Amino acid sequence: MDDPESLNVGLLLFIPYRAMEARVFAGLAAAGFDDFTPAQARVFQRLAPQGSRLTELAAQAGLTKQTIGFLVDQLERAGYVERVPDPRDGRARLVRIAERGRRVIPLAAGIVAEVEAEWTDHLGGRRMEQLRGILADLRTVTDPYR
Amino acid sequence: MDDPESLNVGLLLFIPYRAMEARVFAGLAAAGFDDFTPAQARVFQRLAPQGSRLTELAAQAGLTKQTIGFLVDQLERAGYVERVPDPRDGRARLVRIAERGRRVIPLAAGIVAEVEAEWTDHLGGRRMEQLRGILADLRTVTDPYR
DNA sequence: TGACGATAGTACGACACTCTGACTTAATTG
DNA sequence: CAATTAAGTCAGAGTGTCGTACTATCGTCA
Numbered sequence: 313m314d315d316p317e318s319l320n321v322g323l324l325l326f327i328p329y330r331a332m333e334a335r336v337f338a339g340l341a342a343a344g345f346d347d348f349t350p351a352q353a354r355v356f357q358r359l360a361p362q363g364s365r366l367t368e369l370a371a372q373a374g375l376t377k378q379t380i381g382f383l384v385d386q387l388e389r390a391g392y393v394e395r396v397p398d399p400r401d402g403r404a405r406l407v408r409i410a411e412r413g414r415r416v417i418p419l420a421a422g423i424v425a426e427v428e429a430e431w432t433d434h435l436g437g438r439r440m441e442q443l444r445g446i447l448a449d450l451r452t453v454t455d456p457y458r
Numbered sequence: 459m460d461d462p463e464s465l466n467v468g469l470l471l472f473i474p475y476r477a478m479e480a481r482v483f484a485g486l487a488a489a490g491f492d493d494f495t496p497a498q499a500r501v502f503q504r505l506a507p508q509g510s511r512l513t514e515l516a517a518q519a520g521l522t523k524q525t526i527g528f529l530v531d532q533l534e535r536a537g538y539v540e541r542v543p544d545p546r547d548g549r550a551r552l553v554r555i556a557e558r559g560r561r562v563i564p565l566a567a568g569i570v571a572e573v574e575a576e577w578t579d580h581l582g583g584r585r586m587e588q589l590r591g592i593l594a595d596l597r598t599v600t601d602p603y604r
Numbered sequence: 605t606g607a608c609g610a611t612a613g614t615a616c617g618a619c620a621c622t623c624t625g626a627c628t629t630a631a632t633t634g
Numbered sequence: 635c636a637a638t639t640a641a642g643t644c645a646g647a648g649t650g651t652c653g654t655a656c657t658a659t660c661g662t663c664a
Contacts, residue, residue, distance in 0.1 A: 320570045321577070322478035323503060324593035325471045330520065331600035332468035351621060357469060367641060374476065377642065379622050386620090403630045403641040424466045431467070434599045439592050446581060446589045447470035453580050454477035497650060513612060523613065525651050532649090549612040549659045611660070621650075632639070 332427050339423040345416055347390050353420075355383045356392060356413065363406030365398065392416065478573050485569040491562055493536050499566075501529045502538060502559065509542065509552030538562065 333350055340348050348356075358364065358372050370380045384407050387393040392413035398404035409417075432440040479496055486494050494502075504510065504518050516526045530553050533539040538559035544550035555563075578586040 319594075319597075320478075320567075321574055321590060321593065322475055322482070322570065324590065324597060325475035325478070326500075328593070328596045328600040329468055329471035329475060332466075332471070334520070336468070349620070354472075365641075374480075375621095376623060378624085378644090381643070382621075398641095401631070401641075405642080421466075424468065428467055430599065431596060435592060435595060439588075439595075442585075442588055443592045443596075444467060444470070446585050446592075447467065447474070448465075449581060449585075450474045450577060450589075451465075451470060453576070454474040495649075511612075521650090522652060524615090524653085527614070528650075544612090547612075547660075551613080605664100607664095608662085609660105610662100611658100613656105613658085615656075616654090617652100618654105619650105619652080621648105623648080624646090625644105627644075628642085630639105630641080633637085634635100 328431075332424070335427050336420055336423045340416065340420060343419055345419070348392070348416070349386075352383050352387050352392070355380060356387060356409075356416075359393070359407060359409055361409075363396065363398075363408035365404050365406060367404075369407065387413070474577075478570070481573050482566055482569045486562065486566060489565055491565070494538070494562065495532075498529050498533050498538070501526060502533060502555075502562075505539065505553060505555055507555075509544075509554035511544065511550050511552060513550075515553065533559070 333353075336353070337348070337350065340346070354373060355369055358369055366377055366380050366384065369384075370377045373380065384393060384395070387407075388395060388410075390412070391410055393407050394410040395405045395407055398406045428440070435443070479499075482499070483494070483496060486492070500519060501515055504515055512523055512526050512530065515530075516523045519526065530539060530541070533553075534541060534556075536558070537556055539553050540556040541551045541553055544552050574586070581589070
């Protein structure tokens with residue numbers, strides 16, 4: 313577990329993921345969005361434009377409804393999302409991106425683009441594209457939801 | 459954030475990482491090692507064969523000394539690791555893999571190999587090797603420690 | 605050689621995250 | 635319409651993570 317080449321692919325995936333996440337959060341915090349946690353972001357990121365149901369988010373994220381509810385509560389309190397009734401089901405509510413949340417998106421996207429550009433610099437454009445393609449493909453067998 | 463192709467690389471990395479982790483933990487739990495958590499594993503995985511210092515582990519994992527201490531406490535209580543004095547520094551102690559921990563390693567490695575084999579089946583051997591190579595390369599710019 | 609700043613680790617308290625189990629309300633189905 | 639299923643909430647517990655503050659030891663240099 314110590315020889316760099318022997319690291320399993322799982323850990324190798326985790327290292328850059330973590331680096332990306334840390335960069336994004338540092339950037340958001342620097343821009344005043346300092347009440348945004350990684351766990352919240354993982355939910356926020358999966359929000360459909362027309363809004364998503366709690367149960368749906370839970371399934372996608374691989375977490376329980378309660379956990380998602382807890383995270384959405386925080387996002388709502390901070391003004392990043394809002395809950396509106398689902399017109400198609402009286403039991404359900406749709407979680408939608410709210411005004412403050414909309415302002416985060418371009419900022420986060422900018423930081424992501426910046427990090428991706430650094431990675432492209434290091435790897436070269438061809439290998440960066442290969443990485444993206446392979447990961448998208450891998451998703452079809454590792455992401456239980458689409 | 460909804461079109462599959464538009465997912466940022468960070469999230470694309472996270473999805474298979476999470477899938478791998480879930481598989482390993484399910485496998486370990488099924489074999490009776492049900493008191494092994496992901497957080498513990500991330501520490502355990504980085505343990506050098508001759509033992510590692512807490513501070514060193516903290517830096518590598520990007521966590522604080524206290525957090526690592528807390529996780530090592532649990533690993534120690536469960537018999538996976540042991541702490542021995544560092545002969546070269548009276549302040550330090552080395553965290554080493556203990557007997558029970560040694561039994562986990564081949565089991566976990568087997569599950570990892572199984573998952574990797576499935577991924578190779580899906581991606582093809584050539585692209586799996588590309589993935590591994592690219593990730594190892596990416597590590598040099600995203601892992602602050604080696 | 606001994607005082608002082610740096611380093612390894614621990615203790616404590618706070619908060620974030622996640623789960624299980626039990627519940628309420630609304631939809632669906634026979 | 636009764637029974638079952640599905641969406642979401644409430645309450646409680648355990649884990650993971652951090653910041654601050656502390657002790658013990660090390661290394662250095664005057």
